[in-house]
Amino acid sequence: MSNDANPFESLQEQIGDAAAHLDLDDGVVERLRNPERILETNLTVELDDGSLETVRAYRSQFNGDRGPYKGGIRYHPNVTRDEVKALSGWMVYKCAVVDIPYGGGKGGISIDPAQYSEDELERITRAFATELRPIIGEDRDVPAPDVNTGQREMNWIKDTYETLENTTAPGVITGKAIDSGGSEGRVEATGRSTMLAARDLFDWIGKGIEGATVAVQGYGNAGWITADLLEDLGASVVAVSDSSGGVHDPRGLDAVAVKEHKDETGSVVGYGDADEITNEELLTLDVDLLVPAALENAIDAELAEQVQADVIVEAANGPLTPGADDVLADRDVWVVPDILANAGGVTVSYFEWVQNRQRFHWSEEKVNEELERVMTDAFDGLINAYEEHDLPNLRTAAYVVALQRVVDAYEQAGNWP
Ligand SMILES: NC(=O)C1=CN([C@@H]2O[C@H](COP(=O)(O)OP(=O)(O)OC[C@H]3O[C@@H](n4cnc5c(N)ncnc54)[C@H](O)[C@@H]3O)[C@@H](O)[C@H]2O)C=CC1
């Protein structure tokens, strides 16, 4: 796996590629390429043995032209300022491509959460929430889960914010547990959108998803739900992996049984009598559909030459480098970009926020119905742009749609004299 591409430079290249197809002022393009502001802070917390530890944390607020900054919080040792900047930018264009009224932000703490007890993680999370308090809010910046965070961390952040502000404000964060104001369907939403994007792409290229063979890299929230829902559509998930390695069975795995094995043992490795494979082998398997659902830079230009899948649908943010995009476009491999394919997470976060503001709770059926409508509309919009502007790939099409929406909001706001 290549880790050398700087994700922020990748984002800027993606924006530049799309901006070239629009008639935009250079100053506006510069605005679209850079974050508005970044909080960088050190959190000092007491560990269980009484010692003190200081960890680095970030929140990047990239662009708020279309609404409150919106985006997850990641706990991972590889979190850097540039990674958070990139992830926050991808959020801006993701919210715009599915046309929900948010800007983009992202946060992260540079830690390996597996090294900490639950009490220590709660202290780290509450320390971060205390630092975030002045810059977040229901109408200002609304965080959510990302890699290695989930309902538990969101509930802690909500409680810290509400306690310090002496109010109730469930819409200050999304991805909460249901009894703390969470939405039905949010846990499954990212994988659901990836499944819908794959289904729509396979329909559009005239193949149909039923019977397609699938490999999924990363078997966390996004990856495992995608695998499970694709199986429901009749696809055959033949390989999955996590950070410890992968498993492959050409007869098809059972997504739920693999998840149970991972929950019991900590990894997909060792599942049943499936063959063990490396992540690199998984990414180059001869399958119909490849779903990268782990981290950035999983496929670079060199690896892209070896990819055998006909279609890649990005559940992860930034799994392909710009060099990989060029190679795959030359090789006629379809790529459904992250900013569309994984947008279900933030879309159902938006539904959660709407329910919080209305003090109302939607059924899971309504959430899934509304999500499907948003996703199919966005897919159609992307295909229209791709065909109308004769664009080189679907990523550029997604950015053309998204950049134009952000620019429209910016220009409609007018200028201060
Ligand atoms: N959780 C959400 O709502 C959303 C997540 N995403 C993106 O989806 C991706 C995955 O996020 P989640 O599933 O939420 O995280 P997660 O923490 O639930 O799962 C991450 C998975 O990736 C695996 N992984 C980590 N490094 C790996 C490597 N080098 N090779 C193979 N597997 C590796 C982990 O073992 C784990 O199975 C990230 O890019 C995230 O930003 C995107 C939209 C929303």
Ligand SMILES: O=C(O)CCC(=O)C(=O)O
């Ligand atoms: O649910 C959200 O607000 C954001 C999820 C997220 O971080 C992402 O889409 O990458």
